[in-house]
Amino acid sequence: MKPNNIRIKDIASMAGVSVGTVDRVLHNRGKVSRDAARRIEKVLNKINYKPNLIAQTLGKNKNYRIVALIPNPALDPYWKQSFDGLKSGEEQLGQFGIHFILEYKYYDPHKKESFQESALKIFHSHPDGVLVAPLFYYASLPFFKKLSETKIPFILFNTHLVEANALSFIGQDLFKSGRLAGELMNIGQQPNSSYAIVHVNEDLSNSVHLVEKEHGFRDYFEKRGDAQRIGTFILNNLKSSAFQNQLESILQMPDLSGVYVSTSKVYLIAQYLKKRNPGVRIIGYDLIKENVSGLQEGHIDFIINQNPMRQAKLGIQSLANYLIFSKQIPSTYLFPLEVITPENVTSYLAHPGNLAGIVV
Amino acid sequence: MKPNNIRIKDIASMAGVSVGTVDRVLHNRGKVSRDAARRIEKVLNKINYKPNLIAQTLGKNKNYRIVALIPNPALDPYWKQSFDGLKSGEEQLGQFGIHFILEYKYYDPHKKESFQESALKIFHSHPDGVLVAPLFYYASLPFFKKLSETKIPFILFNTHLVEANALSFIGQDLFKSGRLAGELMNIGQQPNSSYAIVHVNEDLSNSVHLVEKEHGFRDYFEKRGDAQRIGTFILNNLKSSAFQNQLESILQMPDLSGVYVSTSKVYLIAQYLKKRNPGVRIIGYDLIKENVSGLQEGHIDFIINQNPMRQAKLGIQSLANYLIFSKQIPSTYLFPLEVITPENVTSYLAHPGNLAGIVV
DNA sequence: ATGAAAGCGCTAACAC
DNA sequence: GTGTTAGCGCTTTCAT
Numbered sequence: 001m002k003p004n005n006i007r008i009k010d011i012a013s014m015a016g017v018s019v020g021t022v023d024r025v026l027h028n029r030g031k032v033s034r035d036a037a038r039r040i041e042k043v044l045n046k047i048n049y050k051p052n053l054i055a056q057t058l059g060k061n062k063n064y065r066i067v068a069l070i071p072n073p074a075l076d077p078y079w080k081q082s083f084d085g086l087k088s089g090e091e092q093l094g095q096f097g098i099h100f101i102l103e104y105k106y107y108d109p110h111k112k113e114s115f116q117e118s119a120l121k122i123f124h125s126h127p128d129g130v131l132v133a134p135l136f137y138y139a140s141l142p143f144f145k146k147l148s149e150t151k152i153p154f155i156l157f158n159t160h161l162v163e164a165n166a167l168s169f170i171g172q173d174l175f176k177s178g179r180l181a182g183e184l185m186n187i188g189q190q191p192n193s194s195y196a197i198v199h200v201n202e203d204l205s206n207s208v209h210l211v212e213k214e215h216g217f218r219d220y221f222e223k224r225g226d227a228q229r230i231g232t233f234i235l236n237n238l239k240s241s242a243f244q245n246q247l248e249s250i251l252q253m254p255d256l257s258g259v260y261v262s263t264s265k266v267y268l269i270a271q272y273l274k275k276r277n278p279g280v281r282i283i284g285y286d287l288i289k290e291n292v293s294g295l296q297e298g299h300i301d302f303i304i305n306q307n308p309m310r311q312a313k314l315g316i317q318s319l320a321n322y323l324i325f326s327k328q329i330p331s332t333y334l335f336p337l338e339v340i341t342p343e344n345v346t347s348y349l350a351h352p353g354n355l356a357g358i359v360v
Numbered sequence: 361m362k363p364n365n366i367r368i369k370d371i372a373s374m375a376g377v378s379v380g381t382v383d384r385v386l387h388n389r390g391k392v393s394r395d396a397a398r399r400i401e402k403v404l405n406k407i408n409y410k411p412n413l414i415a416q417t418l419g420k421n422k423n424y425r426i427v428a429l430i431p432n433p434a435l436d437p438y439w440k441q442s443f444d445g446l447k448s449g450e451e452q453l454g455q456f457g458i459h460f461i462l463e464y465k466y467y468d469p470h471k472k473e474s475f476q477e478s479a480l481k482i483f484h485s486h487p488d489g490v491l492v493a494p495l496f497y498y499a500s501l502p503f504f505k506k507l508s509e510t511k512i513p514f515i516l517f518n519t520h521l522v523e524a525n526a527l528s529f530i531g532q533d534l535f536k537s538g539r540l541a542g543e544l545m546n547i548g549q550q551p552n553s554s555y556a557i558v559h560v561n562e563d564l565s566n567s568v569h570l571v572e573k574e575h576g577f578r579d580y581f582e583k584r585g586d587a588q589r590i591g592t593f594i595l596n597n598l599k600s601s602a603f604q605n606q607l608e609s610i611l612q613m614p615d616l617s618g619v620y621v622s623t624s625k626v627y628l629i630a631q632y633l634k635k636r637n638p639g640v641r642i643i644g645y646d647l648i649k650e651n652v653s654g655l656q657e658g659h660i661d662f663i664i665n666q667n668p669m670r671q672a673k674l675g676i677q678s679l680a681n682y683l684i685f686s687k688q689i690p691s692t693y694l695f696p697l698e699v700i701t702p703e704n705v706t707s708y709l710a711h712p713g714n715l716a717g718i719v720v
Numbered sequence: 721a722t723g724a725a726a727g728c729g730c731t732a733a734c735a736c
Numbered sequence: 737g738t739g740t741t742a743g744c745g746c747t748t749t750c751a752t
Contacts, residue, residue, distance in 0.1 A: 007729060018739040023731065031737055052457030054414050055729035061744045062731095097412030097745075176707060183703040188548015220703070337707045339699035343543040343580070347536060347697040367745060378723040383747065391721055415745030421728045422747095457729075 006049050014047075015039040026051070053325050063099040064323055066129040066316070067122050071109035077288040078264045078308055079109075082133060082158070085312030092313075093320055100320055103127070112139035112206070119143035123150070129323055130154035131315045134161055137208055153322060157315045158308065159209050160332075168318055169332045170311050174209050177304055178216020180337050181283050184302045185258045186220070189281075193257035194229035195221075196250045200265035201238055210262045217260055229253070238268060251276055258283065267291050270299040287340060287348060295342045305338035305348065366409050374407075375399040386411075413685050423459040424683055426489040426676070427482050431469035437648040438624045438668055439469075442493060442518070445672030452673075453680055460680055463487070470563070472499035479503035483510070489679045490514035491672075494521055497568055513682060517675045518668065519569050520692075528678055529692045530671050534569050537664060538576020540697050541643050544662045545618045546580070549641075553617035554589035555581075556610045560625035561598055570622045577620055589613070598628060611636055618643065627651050630659040647700060647708060655702045665698035665708065 008026070012019045017036050024032045025040045026049075032040075073083035086102060093100040105122060108114040115136055122130060123146050130152060134140040144164035147154045157170040185195060197214050204211060218230055231253055235246050247269060250259065258281035259273055266284020271294070273280055283302045284291060294300035314333065321327040340348055368386070372379045377396050384392045385400045386409075392400075433443035443464070450462040465482055468474040475496055482490060483506050490512060494500040504524035507514050517530040545555060557574050564571060578590055591613055595606050607629060610619065618641035619633055626644020631654070633640055643662045644651060654660035674693065681687040700708055 009729075019730080020732085020739055020741095021737080024738090027731090029732095033737055036737080050455060052729050053455055054418050054457040055744090056731080058414050058418055058728090058744045058746095059730035059732085095410060095413055097414040173707065176703065180701065180703040183701055334707060334710055336698075336710075337704040338696075339701065339704065341540065341543055341699065343536065343540040344697040344699065347533060347694060350694055350696075369745075379746085380723055380748085381721080384722090387747095393721055396721080412745050415728095416747080418728050418730095418744090419746035419748085 006047050007052075008049075011040065011043050011047070011049060014043045057096075057098055057324055060324070061099075063101060064128040064320075065101045065103065066131065066319055066323075067103040067105055067125070067127045068312075068316070069105045069107065069115075069118055069122060069130065069132040069134075070312075071133065071135060072106035074106075075109065076264075077290065078286055079133075081286075081288065081308040082312040085309035085314075086131070086316055088309070089313040089316035089320075093316070098320060098324060100316070100324075102316065109135050110203070112136045115140060116143070123147065123152075126150075127152065129319045131312075131319060132156060133158040133312075134164070135159055136206055137161060140164070153319070155315050155318055157311045158306075167322060167331075168329050170315050170318070170335070171333075172306055172335050172337060174212040175216040175219070177306075177337055178213040178218075179220040180216075180304060180339070181213070181260050181302075182217045182220025184283055184304075184339065185217075185260060185281060186224075189257050190255075191226065192255050194231070194253050194255045195258045195260060196253055196256060197230060197232045198250065198259055198261045198269065199232070199234045200261060200263060200268060201236055202234065202263070204234060213262050229255070235269070244272075247272055247276075251280075256280055261285070264288050264291060266300060266303075267294050270294045271297075274299045287345070292345055292349065295340065295345045298342065301341070303340040303345075305340050307335055307338065311335060366407055367412070368409075371400065371403050371407070371409060374403045417456075417458055417684055420684075421459075423461060424488040424680075425461045425463065426491065426679055426683075427463040427465055427485070427487045428672075428676070429465045429467065429475075429478055429482060429490065429492040429494075430672075431493065431495060432466040434466075435469065436624075437650065438646055439493075441646075441648065441668040442672040445669035445674075446491070446676055448669070449673040449676035449680075453676070458680060458684060460676070460684075462676065469495050472496045472566070475500060476503070483507065483512075486510075487512065489683055491675045491679060492516060493518040493672075494524070495519055496566055497521060500524070513679070515675050515678055517671045518666075527682060527691075528689050530675050530678070530695070531693075532666055532695050532697060534572040535576040535579070537666075537697055538573040538578075539580040540576075540664060540699070541573070541620050541662075542577045542580025544643055544664075544699065545577075545620060545641060546584075549617050550615075551586065552615055554591070554613050554615045555618045555620060556613060556616060557590060557592045558610065558619055558621045558629065559592070559594045560621060560623060560628060561596060562594070562623070564594060573622045589615070595629070604632075607632055607636075611640075616640055621645070624648050624651065626660060626663075627654050630654045631657075634659045647705070652705055652709065655700065655705045658702065661701070663700040663705075665700050667695055667698065671695060 008019050008022045012022045021032055021036055022040055025037050068086050070082050071079045073080040090102040105118045107118050116139060130147060134156060141163060148165055153167045155168045156164060156166040160169045160171055197217055199210055202210055233250055237243060261284040264286035267290035270282045281301045284300060285304050285306055287305050291300060291303050295303060318329045322329050368379050368382045372382045381392055381396055382400055385397050428446050430442050431439045433440040453460045465478045467478050476499060490507060494516060501523060508525055513527045515528045516524060516526040520529045520531055557577055559570055562570055593610055597603060621644040624646035627650035630642045641661045644660060645664050645666055647665055651660060651663055655663060678689045682689050
C-alpha cells in the first residue's frame with residue numbers, strides 16, 4: 001500500500017547489520033568495514049531507498065543559524081518585498097518545526113562600504129548559511145571568496161555574480177527581460193516611433209544588471225532591423241528642481257512613443273510623462289503599491305514583475321533544502337518574466353507570497 | 361534561541377497535568393475534567409502554542425487515500441498537464457514521508473455519463489478526500505451533494521461550481537480572463553477593427569466557463585464604448601472538410617484584426633489563420649507544447665496561461681494541509697492571469713511545476 | 721478522567 | 737567497526 005515502506009531498519013535486517021551501520025554508510029560517516037559496506041550497498045542498489053525527510057529532521061533536532069543580507073527595506077518598497085518573502089519563508093519553516101533561525105542584516109544600496117562592513121560581521125559570526133542580494137559587483141567578491149573558503153554555503157538572489165560561485169542564484173534573465181520590454185513596447189506601434197530608456201537614480205557603473213536590461217531592449221529592436229532612435233537617460237537628484245527639466249528633455253525626443261524604465265522607480269515619472277503626452281507607452285518593473293496604482297490609473301501600461309518576495313522566499317527554502325534535507329539545488333533558478341497589465345494586476349495581488357510551500 | 365520552544369510537554373507541566381490530558385483538550389477529544397481543561401486553557405491563552413507539524417505527522421503515522429477525478433489525460437494535452445501536477449504533488453508529499461495515496465480516475469470530457477459513472481464508484485469507495493476537475497455543471501452536482509452529506513472533503517479545480525459547496529476552489533477568474541484577452545487584443549489596434557471569438561469543439565451548453573470568458577472579452581470592449589463587431593464562432597468536426605470552410609467564414613469578417621480562442625485548442629487554427637491573414641492577432645490559452653511552438657513560430661501572439669499543472673499540484677497540497685495539518689484553507693484560490701508572449705515563453709518553460717513546495 | 725508508555729523513522733552518543 | 741539505545745514532539749493505547 002504505502003508507496004515507500006522501506007525503513008533503514010529494513011535495510012539493516014536485509015543486510016544483516018544494525019541500523020547504526022546503515023546510517024553510517026548512508027551518510028558516509030566512515031567507520032564501517034569494507035564487508036559490511038558492500039553488503040549494504042548491494043541492498044541499497046536494488047531497493048531505491050528514500051529517507052523519510054520528516055523523521056530525519058525530527059531526529060536531527062538541530063538549529064541552523066542563517067543570515068540574510070539585503071538592502072535596507074526601510075529605504076525602498078522593493079526591498080521591503082524581499083524582506084516580506086524572507087519572513088514568510090522563515091515562518092513557514094518554523095511551523096513545520098524546522099529550527100531555522102534567520103538573522104537580518106541590511107546595507108545602504110548606495111554605499112558599498114556599508115555592504116562590506118555588514119558582510120565582514122556576518123562572516124565573523126560563522127553562520128550555517130547565508131542568503132544575499134548583492135548590488136555591488138567587485139566590492140562584494142571578497143566576501144564571497146571568504147565564504148567559499150570557509151565552506152559556508154551561500155545563495156544569491158536578485159543580482160547574479162557569476163564569479164561569486166554561489167550554491168545557487170535565484171533571479172531573472174535580465175537580458176531577456178529587456179527584450180520582453182522591447183516586445184511590449186513595440187506592439188502595434190508606428191514604424192517611425194522612437195523610445196527612451198530611463199535609469200532612475202542609479203550609478204550605472206555599479207549596476208551591471210540595469211545595463212543588461214538595456215542591452216536586451218535594444219537587441220529586440222536591432223534584431224528586427226529598426227533600431228533607430230532609442231535614447232538612454234539617467235535621472236538623478238529626484239528632489240531637485242532640475243528633475244523636471246530632465247523629464248522634459250525626454251519628452252523632447254521626436255516621435256517619442258514609449259519610455260522604458262529599468263527599475264521599480266517607474267512610478268516616480270509615469271504620471272508626469274503620461275500627462276504631458278498620453279500617447280507615450282510606459283513600461284517599468286515590479287508590483288510595489290505605487291506601480292499598482294500607476295497601472296490602475298492608467299499612467300503605466302506594462303509592469304514586468306520580478307517577484308522579489310518569491311525570490312527571497314525561495315532563497316530560504318533552497319537553503320533549507322540544502323542544509324536540512326541535503327537536496328541538490330539548481331545552480332541557477334530563473335523566474336518567469338511576468339507581464340502585468342491594468343487588466344490582470346488584481347489577479348496578481350490576491351496571493352502575494354503564494355505558491356511556495358506545502359503550507360500555502 | 362528557538363523561536364518556538366513550547367512543547368506540549370511544557371504545557372503539561374505548566375498546567376500540572378500530563379501530556380495526554382493536554383493532547384485531549386488540544387483536539388477536544390473530551391474525557392477531561394472541567395478543572396483540568398480550565399487550567400490548560402489558561403496556559404494556552406498566554407503562550408501561543410504552535411504544534412510541531414513534523415512531529416505531528418510522524419506521530420500520527422496514518423495513511424490517507426485520496427482520489428482525483430479528471431478528464432482523461434490521454435485525450436488532451438491540457439489534462440495531461442493536470443495529471444503531471446497531481447503526480448508531482450504526490451511525489452513531493454511522499455518524499456516527506458507523508459502517506460498520501462493518490463488514486464486516479466478519468467472521464468471522457470464529452471460524456472457526462474462517464475463522469476457520473478466514475479463519480480459513483482469513487483463515492484462508494486469512501487476515500488478520505490477527493491480532488492476533482494468537474495467539466496459538467498448539473499450532471500455533477502448530485503455527486504458533490506453526496507460527498508458533502510458523507511463529510512468527505514473535496515476540492516474543485518479548473519472549473520468552479522459554486523453550488524457544490526466544496527472545501528475549496530482552485531482556478532482563475534474567467535470573466536477577468538476574458539477581459540484581459542480583450543485588453544491584449546486591443547493594444548495598438550485601429551479603431552475600426554473587428555474581432556472573432558472562437559470556441560473550438562465545445563458544446564457551449566455544457567461549458568459555462570467558456571461563456572464567462574466570452575462575456576469578459578465583450579465587456580472589455582463595451583466598457584470602452586467600442587463594442588462594434590465582435591463575432592462568435594463555434595467550430596466542430598475538426599477532422600471534416602467542412603472545418604476549413606468554417607475558418608474561411610471567420611476570415612470573411614470585414615476589418616478582422618484578431619481572433620480570440622477560448623481554450624488551449626488555439627493551435628489547431630492559429631497557423632492557418634495567420635497564413636491567410638498575417639495582420640490578425642491570435643490569442644489563446646495554455647502552454648501546451650503545440651501552443652509554445654505557435655508562439656515561437658509567430659502564429660500565436662499571446663497565450664494566457666491557466667497553469668493546470670500548478671492548479672492540480674496546489675489541489676493535492678491543499679488537501680494535505682487540510683487533512684494532515686488541520687490547516688484552514690481558503691475557500692477560493694484564484695491563480696494569476698499569466699500573459700505569455702514570444703519573448704517570455706521560454707522563461708515559463710524552465711521550471712514547469714515549480715514554486716510549490718518546501719522541496720522545489 | 722488521567723497518566724504512563726510505546727511507537728512513528730531517523731540521528732547520534734555511547735559502550736563494547 | 738559495530739550494535740544498542742535514548743531522544744526529537746506528538747499520537748494513541750492501555751491501565752488505573
